[in-house]
Amino acid sequence: MSDGQADQAIQFKGIEQRKPNFKLGPITLDIPKGFITAIVGPNGSGKSTLFRMVLDLEKPQEGTVHVLDHRIGSGDDAPVKQRIGYLPEESLLHDDKIKAFEKARFNSYWYRNWDVNRYQELLLGLQVNDNLPLGKMSKGMRRKCEFALALAHAPDLLLLDEPSSGLDPLAWKAMIEMLHRYMEHGDRTILMTSHIVEEVKRLADYIVFMAQGRVLGVYEKDELFSSWFTFFISGEGLSAQTASTMPGQCGVESIGGHSFRITTSKALQADQWCVAEGITIISKQALELDEIMSTLLQQDGISKRVHEARGNSR
Known part of the structure; x- marks a missing residue:
């Protein structure tokens, strides 16, 4: 990976976070633009914490996080967050009572690049009915809907935390194909976590191994x-x-x-x-x-x- 900041979608610089039963870091890690990087490791390694730091949902006690050439937490993060799509591992409970199309309508106000046609195309490809409350959907159906919501504004950076969780084989295959098409643009970036070996092999360009809050190694997948x-x-x-x-x-x-x-x-x-x-x-x-x-x-x-x-x- 290149050391130049312009070539990196995300830069974790000396980040540390200490909790009563967990210590993250110190971690210095670059996520290159234009590629798919997968973070793999046991549960509790700190993978999801890194995602939340990118979104400023958690703050490192030491170090800095730069996303798309912007230092997170150093001022107005809204413009850079407009360029990020996020699929968390766990669905948000406060969304349970609203219908999927209402969630999409809310997103359309927040994301300047929201594309309703793209959203409908994704729903069609995933065979999702967005006229149901999110909390009434099956886990797989809700996962597909939330995937469409994360992708519909064509983000420059896509964060996927266990994206295939709950998906059946056909839906998983459709998601893989959509992500390949998403990356055809050339300068988009995906940072993902996954426990599915085949998913990592099909998608990732780079693989980061994590355990116990530390990075064990970074590798180019084919190598x-x-x-x-x-x-x-x-x-x-x-x-x-x-x-x-x-x-x-x-x-x-x-x-x-x-x-x-x-x-x-x-x-x-x-x-x-x-x-x-x-x-x-x-x-x-x-x-x-x-x-x-x-x-x-x-x-x-x-x-x-x-x-x-x-x-x-x-």
Whole structure:
């Protein structure tokens, strides 16, 4: 990702927030313009908190948040909020009694770029009847309606918190296609969270891993999935000590004799290493997103324990 502010849709700079049972940060993270970035991680990682900071619904105790070249909370945020669409993970209870078309009418007063034709087109594509109170809709129907409401003013920045929650497979496919069309404009940005591996693989350009209020890593999606592999290797006299020197090694497990199962984050270099060392690659397998997340969490836990041990030895 580029370091230039003009190339970033969102910049989190040294943000921290401390609560009785949770600490967020410090986090410095850039979300590039014109791309889809997915934040993945366990529940309670701080993903939704970042979204609320973008909207100034929560404030960091330290650091700053810049959105579309505007520092949030530094003055009038209304112009930049006009350019943001937001789909929260949980529906708003105070909207339960109003009908969907009434919510749309309210949005049309707030968003200068509200496009009623676009809104109706989205409803049609998602097969939604907006003449029902939002609170009377099924979870999936309400999710589709709120998705249309978030997208109808063609925002420059779209925040999607678990967008497919409650959607059936057909609705999920329609949403994916709509988001691809939305991004065809070229300079729009999506920041999303999702627990659905296939959703991240279908949509994201960049993936941010978070856990316990911290960023564990930021990766370009194609590079991530082409780099993280499990290797099954064997070699005459091959030891665990030698196997552990494989480039990008994230875990070594003996599978009997002189054979090992190794997880690596540098598949290409690991291939070359095996050739140079005269080691036979029995097979190799690409890691799925949840497996990469699990490995990063394990590495992070080991790193923290080492750091704490060094601190205690001083």
